[in-house]
Amino acid sequence: MATSRTKATDADIVLRVLRRTRQIRDFRPEPVPDELLNEILEVGRWTGSAKNRQPARFVLIRDRARLDRLAELAPTARHLSRAAAGIAIVMPGENEEWDAYDEGRVAERLLVGANALDLGAGIGWATPSARAAVADLLGVTPPAFVRTFVSIGYPSEAAMAPKSAPGTARRPLADVVRYERFG
Amino acid sequence: MATSRTKATDADIVLRVLRRTRQIRDFRPEPVPDELLNEILEVGRWTGSAKNRQPARFVLIRDRARLDRLAELAPTARHLSRAAAGIAIVMPGENEEWDAYDEGRVAERLLVGANALDLGAGIGWATPSARAAVADLLGVTPPAFVRTFVSIGYPSEAAMAPKSAPGTARRPLADVVRYERFG
Numbered sequence: 001m002a003t004s005r006t007k008a009t010d011a012d013i014v015l016r017v018l019r020r021t022r023q024i025r026d027f028r029p030e031p032v033p034d035e036l037l038n039e040i041l042e043v044g045r046w047t048g049s050a051k052n053r054q055p056a057r058f059v060l061i062r063d064r065a066r067l068d069r070l071a072e073l074a075p076t077a078r079h080l081s082r083a084a085a086g087i088a089i090v091m092p093g094e095n096e097e098w099d100a101y102d103e104g105r106v107a108e109r110l111l112v113g114a115n116a117l118d119l120g121a122g123i124g125w126a127t128p129s130a131r132a133a134v135a136d137l138l139g140v141t142p143p144a145f146v147r148t149f150v151s152i153g154y155p156s157e158a159a160m161a162p163k164s165a166p167g168t169a170r171r172p173l174a175d176v177v178r179y180e181r182f183g
Numbered sequence: 184m185a186t187s188r189t190k191a192t193d194a195d196i197v198l199r200v201l202r203r204t205r206q207i208r209d210f211r212p213e214p215v216p217d218e219l220l221n222e223i224l225e226v227g228r229w230t231g232s233a234k235n236r237q238p239a240r241f242v243l244i245r246d247r248a249r250l251d252r253l254a255e256l257a258p259t260a261r262h263l264s265r266a267a268a269g270i271a272i273v274m275p276g277e278n279e280e281w282d283a284y285d286e287g288r289v290a291e292r293l294l295v296g297a298n299a300l301d302l303g304a305g306i307g308w309a310t311p312s313a314r315a316a317v318a319d320l321l322g323v324t325p326p327a328f329v330r331t332f333v334s335i336g337y338p339s340e341a342a343m344a345p346k347s348a349p350g351t352a353r354r355p356l357a358d359v360v361r362y363e364r365f366g
Contacts, residue, residue, distance in 0.1 A: 010299075011299045047291070056359065101284065
């Protein structure tokens with residue numbers, strides 16, 4: 001698309017990463033350098049939040065036995081067992097609505113940051129029934145809690161293969177956008 | 184920082200945008216080309232969601248009177264009155280936790296997308312007491328609802344000026360990261 005905007009190339013690079021970023025849940029076994037994990041954590045640190053509370057804390061987990069145990073406790077985060085590292089997001093538990101919203105914001109930014117570094121990342125949740133055991137394992141004291149795990153690693157070939165023909169799994173723009181009024 | 188990773192330049196470009204993206208609430212009066220608004224909506228469309236529900240719908244608002252009215256109804260989104268356009272995010276209202284989390288994810292990606300295009304964007308909420316009036320104005324039928332408005336425009340000079348010395352408004356990494364265990 002021809003545009004007159006400045007820095008078209010930089011914008012295109014960022015938009016491409018934003019569009020290609022999707023959940024990766026299968027990883028190659030190689031480790032991820034600490035330097036890259038730190039860059040992802042920096043991205044998390046700079047994520048905005050309601051009233052600039054900066055409510056999120058991050059537990060970086062690289063210990064294999066701990067990752068495996070968390071994968072058992074939180075079935076939708078079982079990809080932790082194949083990940084080089086995991087980030088548990090600790091939220092304060094003071095306001096359910098703000099916590100969920102701000103946690104979604106920061107989780108999303110971690111995903112995009114990992115993708116920018118040619119890593120893969122996947123979001124998994126500790127469902128409510130698992131949260132006490134997860135909190136115990138990670139030393140998190142209520143009302144603070146962990147809902148989100150972000151698995152990080154180099155994507156496996158299988159994870160990178162397209163799962164469906166382009167366009168079939170995603171609603172078209174005309175389905176999701178309205179103008180001036182919704183209905 | 185010296186690294187051996189490939190495409191370091193592309194990664195650095197994306198990480199720079201991720202780090203610099205913050206809320207912009209004051210805008211120059213010039214309009215934003217529809218083409219750029221469409222690129223931002225495409226970024227929204229491709230945002231992931233729990234169980235791939237793709238629950239978010241977007242109402243793009245460019246009508247000045249409508250933006251002004253929404254700014255009155257939703258005081259934390261009063262920046263709509265200075266924005267070239269606004270996006271109202273319509274969520275299904277079926278699961279409070281999932282809705283808030285997925286809405287945070289998509290709002291965050293819209294912010295980053297706008298920044299990538301050298302635009303500014305700010306998040307505002309319709310608080311619960313305003314939601315009935317907002318839904319009525321936008322033709323949204325319960326249980327669907329609008330909580331988030333994203334204002335979009337070219338940042339004013341005042342909005343781009345740093346508000347505080349670097350580092351004073353943001354917690355340092357050592358405050359927000361733990362290793363293996365939180366406490």
